[in-house]
Structure formats: C-alpha cells, structure tokens
Amino acid sequence: MKIKLKIKRFNPEKDSKPWWGEYEVDVEPTDRVLDALHQVKWFQDGTFNLRRSCAHGVCGSDAVRINGQNKLACKVLMQDIVKKDDDTVTVEPILGLKVIKDLIVDMEPFFAHYRSVMPFFVNDEPAPADGRERLQSIVDRERYDQGTKCILCAACTTSCPSFWSNEEYVGPAAVVQAHRFIFDSRDRAAAERLEVLNQQRGVWRCRTAFNCTNACPREIPITQLIGEIKQTLATGEIK
Numbered sequence: 001m002k003i004k005l006k007i008k009r010f011n012p013e014k015d016s017k018p019w020w021g022e023y024e025v026d027v028e029p030t031d032r033v034l035d036a037l038h039q040v041k042w043f044q045d046g047t048f049n050l051r052r053s054c055a056h057g058v059c060g061s062d063a064v065r066i067n068g069q070n071k072l073a074c075k076v077l078m079q080d081i082v083k084k085d086d087d088t089v090t091v092e093p094i095l096g097l098k099v100i101k102d103l104i105v106d107m108e109p110f111f112a113h114y115r116s117v118m119p120f121f122v123n124d125e126p127a128p129a130d131g132r133e134r135l136q137s138i139v140d141r142e143r144y145d146q147g148t149k150c151i152l153c154a155a156c157t158t159s160c161p162s163f164w165s166n167e168e169y170v171g172p173a174a175v176v177q178a179h180r181f182i183f184d185s186r187d188r189a190a191a192e193r194l195e196v197l198n199q200q201r202g203v204w205r206c207r208t209a210f211n212c213t214n215a216c217p218r219e220i221p222i223t224q225l226i227g228e229i230k231q232t233l234a235t236g237e238i239k
C-alpha cells in the first residue's frame, strides 16, 4: 500500500525553522515505521537523518513521535497506524530535547538526569567469604524487576508535561532507574538516591499525568513506581 509519510525536518545549518517533508512510500502492512523511514533515507533523500541501531526494540535509540505519540519506530507496524480513510503517517522528534538534525535529538540532558540518581550497584561491604555471589530471594529479586526492563529510550521523559515545562525535572526514566537500585536488597545507597529524588527537581514534580506509562515500549508501570518512591519519601520506609 502507498502511504504519505510526513517527517519533521530541520537542519540548523540551513533552516531557520523546522518544516514538514512529504514522501510517498510503498509499504507492506507488516512493515515497521522504521522501514518506511529507511526507504526515505536510502532511496529518496540521503540528507534525511534518523538514529537507530538494533532495529528490534532492544537498544532504545529510535524513540520518535508517531502520529503524535511517543513510540519506537522499529516496533510500530503500518497496519496498526494507517487508517482506512487517511494514509498519512507523521513522524517527529521526541519533545523537550534540542533537535540536532531531523529526528535526532541531543540526549545528553536525559543522560545527565540518569547519572544523577547513581544508576549502579553500591555496596562496600566485603563479598561473602565463601566466594559466592550476594544471594537474594526470589521475592527480593521481583521487588525491582520492572526497572530492569528499561532500555533508556526516553519515550517516557519526553512525553511528560512536567519535563516539557521544566527540563530540570529528573523525569520518569531517571526515577525508574533509581527505583531499580533503591529496592535492591543488596544495594546500600538508597538514602543518597532518595535525597536526589526529594529535591525540587525530583519526584514531587510528577503530577501523575500518566503519559510516561502510556508511552513506555516495555510496558513498565512507571507512574506506579514513581508513587512507590513518593510513598517511601513520605514514610521514610523502604518497603
């Protein structure tokens, strides 16, 4: 089938403002949006730029706005978005981060927020003397399972109205990462992470808009995890 692909284009070296490029593309219903973007890049206009790596929903590098919603271009099938009475598909860069070129945004502010919550295991206590790993029960492991699914695609943070209005907000992705370690029974840096999340730029900026949860390609219940962090801060108890 033929579709009209509208891509928001912007080259800061040439353009004073973004503009819509329109491309007619022949696709199969089971093609992904990424396939259509490749068709434009490879066969119609080599100056068009996008970011992607794995093409299979793993690396998190191709989050874009498709028909107004944050998605991974490699996970959305044409048959699920092309309407019978409208063959237009729009693709724009995710919002709230500076556009470097076309669909490529500067991810550095996003990763700075990620780093600010110490997304790594902290434990200075000596490892078990018998040389084994630090063991955990199944229940302990399940407690932070949701956060381990995150692929740092930024679809959540860049769909959050609170982040759009204040880029200082650490954003839902950073909270998910903090949650993953705060609730890990082997970790010892929960207090430092909670201190970051209790600051003005922390979780209290979340207004429970739910956009993040709806945008997450890994179906992580982000708003619920944010609620658990708020609860922990309010009660002082890690449960």
Ligand code: SF4
Pocket (backbone or CB within 6 Å): 060, 149, 150, 151, 152, 153, 154, 155, 156, 157, 172, 173, 176, 215, 216, 217, 218, 219, 220, 222
């Ligand atoms: Fe992407 Fe979901 Fe991780 Fe947010 S929580 S960065 S939407 S995978």
Ligand code: F3S
Pocket (backbone or CB within 6 Å): 159, 160, 161, 162, 163, 171, 172, 205, 206, 207, 208, 209, 210, 211, 212, 213, 222, 223, 226
């Ligand atoms: Fe934003 Fe998600 Fe909260 S969209 S306001 S972080 S529930």
Ligand code: FES
Pocket (backbone or CB within 6 Å): 052, 053, 054, 055, 056, 057, 058, 059, 060, 061, 062, 072, 073, 074, 075
């Ligand atoms: Fe890796 Fe889409 S290209 S997640």
